[in-house]
Amino acid sequence: MHSLAPYAATPETSRGRKYAEPAPQFRSEYQRDRDRIIHSKAFRRLEYKTQVFVNHEGNLFRTRLTHSLEVAQLGRTIARSLGLNEDLTEAITLAHDLGHTPFGHAGQDALNQCMKNYGGFEHNLQSLRVVDVLEEKYLDFDGLNLTFETREGILKHCSPAKAKQLGEVAARFINGEQPTLEAQIANLADEIAYNHHDIDDGLRAGLISIEQLREQTLFEAQYAKVLALAPLAPSQRLIYETIRRMMNVQVGNLIETSQAQLHAMQPKNSEQVRSASESLVTFSATMYEQHLELKRFLLANLYHHYRVHRMASKAKAVINRLFAAFMQDVDLLPPQTRQHLPQQQAMLGRETGTARVVADYIAGMTDRYAIAEHERLFNVSTLP
Numbered sequence: 001m002h003s004l005a006p007y008a009a010t011p012e013t014s015r016g017r018k019y020a021e022p023a024p025q026f027r028s029e030y031q032r033d034r035d036r037i038i039h040s041k042a043f044r045r046l047e048y049k050t051q052v053f054v055n056h057e058g059n060l061f062r063t064r065l066t067h068s069l070e071v072a073q074l075g076r077t078i079a080r081s082l083g084l085n086e087d088l089t090e091a092i093t094l095a096h097d098l099g100h101t102p103f104g105h106a107g108q109d110a111l112n113q114c115m116k117n118y119g120g121f122e123h124n125l126q127s128l129r130v131v132d133v134l135e136e137k138y139l140d141f142d143g144l145n146l147t148f149e150t151r152e153g154i155l156k157h158c159s160p161a162k163a164k165q166l167g168e169v170a171a172r173f174i175n176g177e178q179p180t181l182e183a184q185i186a187n188l189a190d191e192i193a194y195n196h197h198d199i200d201d202g203l204r205a206g207l208i209s210i211e212q213l214r215e216q217t218l219f220e221a222q223y224a225k226v227l228a229l230a231p232l233a234p235s236q237r238l239i240y241e242t243i244r245r246m247m248n249v250q251v252g253n254l255i256e257t258s259q260a261q262l263h264a265m266q267p268k269n270s271e272q273v274r275s276a277s278e279s280l281v282t283f284s285a286t287m288y289e290q291h292l293e294l295k296r297f298l299l300a301n302l303y304h305h306y307r308v309h310r311m312a313s314k315a316k317a318v319i320n321r322l323f324a325a326f327m328q329d330v331d332l333l334p335p336q337t338r339q340h341l342p343q344q345q346a347m348l349g350r351e352t353g354t355a356r357v358v359a360d361y362i363a364g365m366t367d368r369y370a371i372a373e374h375e376r377l378f379n380v381s382t383l384p
């Protein structure tokens, strides 16, 4: 492994796992986390969960799985360049979307709405719930028993009220502390990845145009250069080349800016990183502004495009109907889900406990499973 900076997270300084286990033989503790994540059911389901475009809209669009892989490779490059723990960043990035509902943000918003009287639903908290509770693979415990640092990194944001319930893993939201640098990287690698793959997917789907993108500073800076180099190149190649260069410029800026901040602060160890007043992994101020410009553009023109909105509206209807049907009659739930009712009802009260079991079930669904379940429940000519 590459040599680590003194402020990198290491298995030696880790706060460990909830249930003590013997040290791994052939891997580091964070590699073991990564492997457990990759072998989880929730990870395999990412293949059939929407990023922006629903699975059946085309084979070339990103899914939650390919998105997570792109975040991981970006994160690893940044971690390695900064002398940080690549394995920890990889584990966090691969797990960051495990709790996502079917149908992307539309699904999450719908489920959150359904859960508003029962403690709400937030995909970030759900990712932690997946690795802490919902995976059932080990004889001795529920969940994957990941290290503290991976779990803390998965929990990207959290309200103070929720943080109180979650305890140590969320303590930083109460104490105003930073997570590990490896988690800070995972956060920005996520944003870099989706900004760029959404441009690519949005262009491919014909929902946004080169002309619109040329008004965005980051895009235009690279597109103009690429066009000058090869004015007659096929447009798809021009787009790929532009996006590749955009990512390169932003990753370079992130590494340089973060390196300079770490140099200035000179943290002696990973604990000192926690007490910094702000994230030490950042873009420069100018780059951050351009990054936000791109995000705003995608929000207004892609995520709110009427065709994306139509699909989102159908997705919400599916989630709402499933939730209402299961709440009204829990006997519609498959036995392996229903078996969780007694424990949740005892913990949270009858109605709230039921709602949590239903939300866990719905959140775990892939897009196509949710559509099929909707058919089975509401189409009288389909076999249940």
Ligand code: MG
Binding pocket: 067, 071, 096, 097, 190
């Ligand atoms: Mg993500």
